[in-house]
Amino acid sequence: MRSTAFLLIGTAAVALASPSLAQTTQEQVAQEANQPDENQGDEIIVTATKRASTIQDVPFSINAQTQEDIQRQNARTIEDISRNVAGLSVQNLGPGQSQVSIRGVSAGQIVRDQPGVKEQVGVYMDESVISLSLFTPDFDLFDLDRVETLRGPQGTLFGAGSVGGTLRYITNQPRTGRTEGLIEGNINTLTDGEMGGHLKGAVNLPLGDTAALRAVAYGTRFGGFVDAVGPADGEDVNDGRRVGGRVSLLWEPTPNVRITPRVVYQEIRANGFNRQEEYNFYSNQFTTSGGDDLGERKQYLQLRERFTDDTLLADLVGSIAFGAVELTSVTSYINRDILVSRDASALTGSVAVAPLIGCCGVDPDIALLPSNLRDTTDLKQWTQEVRLTSTGTGPFEWVVGAFYTDVQREYAQRLPTPGYDAFIDAALGAGVSEAVSNGFGPDSPYNADLPYDINQKAVFGEATYDFGQFKLTAGGRYYDFKEVRDFISGGLFSNGDTRIGDKTTSNGFNPRVIGTWEPNRNLSLNVQAAKGFRLGGINDPLNLPLCSDEDEDLYGPFTSATYDDETLWNYEAGVKYQRRGMTFNAAVFHSRIKDLQVTVDAGSCSSRIVLNVDKAHTTGLEAEFAVSPAVGLDLSLAGSYVKAEFDSTLPEPLATRTGIRDGNRLPTVPKFQMAATATYGQRFSENADWYATASVQHVGNRYTQPGDQEAANQIFNFLFFDPVTGAFGNSTRDFGSLRLPSYNLVNLSGGIEWDSGLEVVAYMNNAFDENPLLSLDRERGGRARLGYNIGRPREIGLTLRQSFGGAAPAALAPAPLPPPLPPATQTCPDGTVVEVGAVCPAPPPPPPPPPPPPAMPERG
Numbered sequence: 001m002r003s004t005a006f007l008l009i010g011t012a013a014v015a016l017a018s019p020s021l022a023q024t025t026q027e028q029v030a031q032e033a034n035q036p037d038e039n040q041g042d043e044i045i046v047t048a049t050k051r052a053s054t055i056q057d058v059p060f061s062i063n064a065q066t067q068e069d070i071q072r073q074n075a076r077t078i079e080d081i082s083r084n085v086a087g088l089s090v091q092n093l094g095p096g097q098s099q100v101s102i103r104g105v106s107a108g109q110i111v112r113d114q115p116g117v118k119e120q121v122g123v124y125m126d127e128s129v130i131s132l133s134l135f136t137p138d139f140d141l142f143d144l145d146r147v148e149t150l151r152g153p154q155g156t157l158f159g160a161g162s163v164g165g166t167l168r169y170i171t172n173q174p175r176t177g178r179t180e181g182l183i184e185g186n187i188n189t190l191t192d193g194e195m196g197g198h199l200k201g202a203v204n205l206p207l208g209d210t211a212a213l214r215a216v217a218y219g220t221r222f223g224g225f226v227d228a229v230g231p232a233d234g235e236d237v238n239d240g241r242r243v244g245g246r247v248s249l250l251w252e253p254t255p256n257v258r259i260t261p262r263v264v265y266q267e268i269r270a271n272g273f274n275r276q277e278e279y280n281f282y283s284n285q286f287t288t289s290g291g292d293d294l295g296e297r298k299q300y301l302q303l304r305e306r307f308t309d310d311t312l313l314a315d316l317v318g319s320i321a322f323g324a325v326e327l328t329s330v331t332s333y334i335n336r337d338i339l340v341s342r343d344a345s346a347l348t349g350s351v352a353v354a355p356l357i358g359c360c361g362v363d364p365d366i367a368l369l370p371s372n373l374r375d376t377t378d379l380k381q382w383t384q385e386v387r388l389t390s391t392g393t394g395p396f397e398w399v400v401g402a403f404y405t406d407v408q409r410e411y412a413q414r415l416p417t418p419g420y421d422a423f424i425d426a427a428l429g430a431g432v433s434e435a436v437s438n439g440f441g442p443d444s445p446y447n448a449d450l451p452y453d454i455n456q457k458a459v460f461g462e463a464t465y466d467f468g469q470f471k472l473t474a475g476g477r478y479y480d481f482k483e484v485r486d487f488i489s490g491g492l493f494s495n496g497d498t499r500i501g502d503k504t505t506s507n508g509f510n511p512r513v514i515g516t517w518e519p520n521r522n523l524s525l526n527v528q529a530a531k532g533f534r535l536g537g538i539n540d541p542l543n544l545p546l547c548s549d550e551d552e553d554l555y556g557p558f559t560s561a562t563y564d565d566e567t568l569w570n571y572e573a574g575v576k577y578q579r580r581g582m583t584f585n586a587a588v589f590h591s592r593i594k595d596l597q598v599t600v601d602a603g604s605c606s607s608r609i610v611l612n613v614d615k616a617h618t619t620g621l622e623a624e625f626a627v628s629p630a631v632g633l634d635l636s637l638a639g640s641y642v643k644a645e646f647d648s649t650l651p652e653p654l655a656t657r658t659g660i661r662d663g664n665r666l667p668t669v670p671k672f673q674m675a676a677t678a679t680y681g682q683r684f685s686e687n688a689d690w691y692a693t694a695s696v697q698h699v700g701n702r703y704t705q706p707g708d709q710e711a712a713n714q715i716f717n718f719l720f721f722d723p724v725t726g727a728f729g730n731s732t733r734d735f736g737s738l739r740l741p742s743y744n745l746v747n748l749s750g751g752i753e754w755d756s757g758l759e760v761v762a763y764m765n766n767a768f769d770e771n772p773l774l775s776l777d778r779e780r781g782g783r784a785r786l787g788y789n790i791g792r793p794r795e796i797g798l799t800l801r802q803s804f805g806g807a808a809p810a811a812l813a814p815a816p817l818p819p820p821l822p823p824a825t826q827t828c829p830d831g832t833v834v835e836v837g838a839v840c841p842a843p844p845p846p847p848p849p850p851p852p853p854p855a856m857p858e859r860g
Helices: 004-008 013-017 024-032 067-073 078-082 343-360 364-369 421-426 547-557 654-658
Strands: 060-064 088-091 097-102 123-124 146-150 164-172 178-190 193-204 211-222 225-228 240-254 256-269 276-282 296-302 306-322 323-345 371-391 397-412 447-466 468-489 498-520 523-536 565-578 583-599 608-630 635-644 672-685 687-700 715-721 728-734 743-752 758-763 771-781 785-790 796-806 825-827 833-835
Touching: 060 067, 067 146, 078 088, 097 123, 097 164, 276 771, 343 364, 343 421, 343 715, 343 728, 343 771, 364 421, 364 447, 364 715, 547 608, 583 654
Parallel strands: 123 164, 225 296, 276 296
Antiparallel strands: 060 146, 088 097, 146 164, 178 193, 178 796, 193 211, 211 240, 240 256, 256 306, 276 785, 306 323, 323 371, 371 397, 397 447, 447 468, 468 498, 498 523, 523 565, 565 583, 583 608, 608 635, 635 672, 672 687, 687 743, 715 728, 743 758, 758 796, 771 785, 825 833
């Protein structure tokens, strides 16, 4: 059984002995070394620097979770993985809507209707960029070689969006010369929830001597665990499924050429959201139901909700080596169709109460109308990267390249509310609804179309020189960015904007310098200074008809204004040590952030804007420790402490409303996060191993938005409507602290692995049935709905895996040819042919020498 402790961090002799090659070839080296059936110990090889190297040799802080780690954790999403990785945190905003941050670099909750906000962590699948701010694809974790977390800005090699770090899903690549595969089945049940399970399979097939095919398919059903009350009531309404697969082909026509085309497709369907409501416009203490039917794992629905995400990724990676250089090309295309369909009845009904009923005499029954907010995203993204990499064995290594991306993103919102126009026209006059529609259809009080055209070009390079015990790395990236956006809106709630061709542009240079001292093979020390960046954008107009006068005055100056690029300088020092079954890696860091792009809820306007905050910082410590104190026992501990704060204060009342105040915490990130794991295993029989694993994960308290830590913001002007009596109104209440409390998860598992490749695992995740509050969910600033996105309850499950195949047997050497028969005759030197064994005739005697010439007569 491979050591869990050493799976965290290791040293691989195979990588040290290999010459440095480019990414595509080096990924093959990494995966060959990471195979559990290879007799190379428990090392993990990564390609975070575009070269295959051990984690110990990477000159900055990095974590790698391997396929075995993922299986032992029973992890389904990147959120599950994050709890075991120091400094990595994920804010859960519902299915397919998670927000990733590293080292506390976070600017607040990006919500559904902010398509222009860029990500702070770059996410890749192998060589392809898949980041999309809020909607980073939630790809299945099956048949991955590893998940790499690169901490700190990675602007030099990975570009925009990697201001906090980079996350890389590294899939298992096709392998020539072997037939192998894996089949996995699972069944599970949730406390007070439904049954779930999955069936997954992967196969690798050689196609002759120079090609191979790898195919993966998976299907998962997620059991629901949230119950709904109201007209659309039901049990376990947030169930869902994920199906998909990928097919990749490797062709090596010559030893110096590698071509790998691939297609990935995935569908996600969720029938609801993991939302727990504490207050709802229709069900609260001011209505006849009293709100007693809300609370833990419950919500109120007028309409059922839905999330869909269809993702297609096609990429082509090719490399050719010539001399001491390798040329690599990466071409990728992503097409995504996303729908977020929400029950917005509370939002639309709250507008009926304030301001429509009070100011305009609208029939109060308008508040009973079911209203469905539909956010759609249609994304088409092309990227192209070309780079040259040195492949020699000398002390000087380098990589230079160019990058281009073109993004076409069409975002739209519709609010179909059947019967709405009749209520409005009856009170305000015939034709009013059509007059404010701006060309959109009837019975939809809000509509918006936001097409984006984003282009970015960049050149980059990085070089390393090895002086012996000291190694110096330096590099940089220059980028040029342009974004063009239209904004067209219509309906009673909108401002009726028609903005065509709003533009923002920027360019900049991001350097990185790293120094590494390695006094011996067990110890290395590194220091680093690096700059990262997040691209800017354009704010959307406010929904002015919904804004109170106070909110219009406060947030109005920022409507449709551009916000600048966010930049960060990171300074860190790290130590990596490994010897005799013990590994310890740690880093201290300080990041200075300029023009932090903070997302702000514009209160009653039901809008959000982005503000540039002049200064902020993150300072912290992260450490990972792994040891094997006895045969079969592996212990690991990973933790981080991060102090992430604003260093600027906005003028009042913005400081109180937004929480942007010197000393206030940056949102979404816990100060302290820790995970401890213990695994013990021994031989079960002459042909099987057994093991047991226990882990404890602690996630500290957090704030969803910066303003949540201001005491004044926990007082809400709640709006309400009683569906039974028709009573309506508003009431000011103190909700209490908006801080998300810390939580602890205990996970247990045990299994048996047979030498034949069969494995049976029983597990229990969240053993004590904790109800983690992951983010604060609010509608219209909390006036219409207030609650939390929550984690999964206790899960008990059983997983079966069967692996098969492996390295192809070595070809047998051809049998030697039988010795030739002895000839019956032989040829003598004089050409005479005689029988074998006969004596050749003696050669003739040499001819006598010629006589001497006669003497010449004497001359007289």
